[in-house]
Amino acid sequence: MNKKFLCCFSVMVFLAVVLHADDYRWIKNTFSWRGNGTLTTQVIPLFGESYRVSYSSAQKGALRITVVDMATRRPLPPKEIVKTKQLLQPGSKSTSGPQKAVLVIEGDSHPWEVRIDQCLDSMQEWDLMNFQKQQGQPEEHLAIWTGTGSEEIVFDGKSAPWKFRVVQEGEGMVNVAVTSDTAKLYYKTSLHNPAQSGEGWITTAGTVTIKVTAANDTEWTIEALK
Secondary structure, eight states, X not given: OOHHHHHHHHHHHHHHHHHHHHTOEEEEEEEEEEESSEEEOOOEEEOSSEEEEEXXXXXXXXXXXXXXXXXXXXXXXXXXXXXXXXXXXXXXXXXXXXXXXXXXXXXXXXXXXXXXXEEEOHHHXXXXXXXXXXXXXXXXXXEEEEEEXXXXXXXXXXXXXXXXXXXXXXXXXXXEEEEXXXXXXXXXXXXXXXXXXXXXXXXXXXXXXXXXXXXXXXXXXXXXXX
8 A cells, every 4th residue: 555545545534534523513502591599400402422511600609510311310420521623523422312411500599500502413403403492382280389478388290300480479588499208409599579480390200398488478479380
């Protein structure tokens, strides 16, 4: 095999890799959440091999973010953050579809915003767009509660996942915590203004306790949604 052939072969391989790599790009803000306190997100698909989690907060405060694999219920190892200008060489792809995960965000009372970017090829990007379109379907009410002041609600979420939403209806302050029957904290937030809201997701079927702590005349609404 002569040098000229080896040189041409090397160039062809390099061009093939470059062209294949150019098919990958970072899709920013594929999923995002805002809130304070503790939140378990909805189940999300990770379509590519590389993703990155970013966060911001207007005030300094403690924050811990864990990405949990829904298949094993175990934390995923940190994914390599691929720089935009780096040549991408995708690894092996799963034939069973995207990896399903949830984020467990644990913070204090300071507001935060968490975002996910994913590095996808054109086919994975198309799958992501289809998934996002499907999320616009109407939500079904499983239960709704309204009240004033403090209250403790027990709800049997027989099927999971389901979404929890709280809205402060009047002046005052509303603190809400959602825990499992084994005292696992699913959700915690503090609301301070009328019409302010928060929401989280319960990914495990079972009974939960919703503890509302508020001033006697502060109105609130809580919904369980499928």
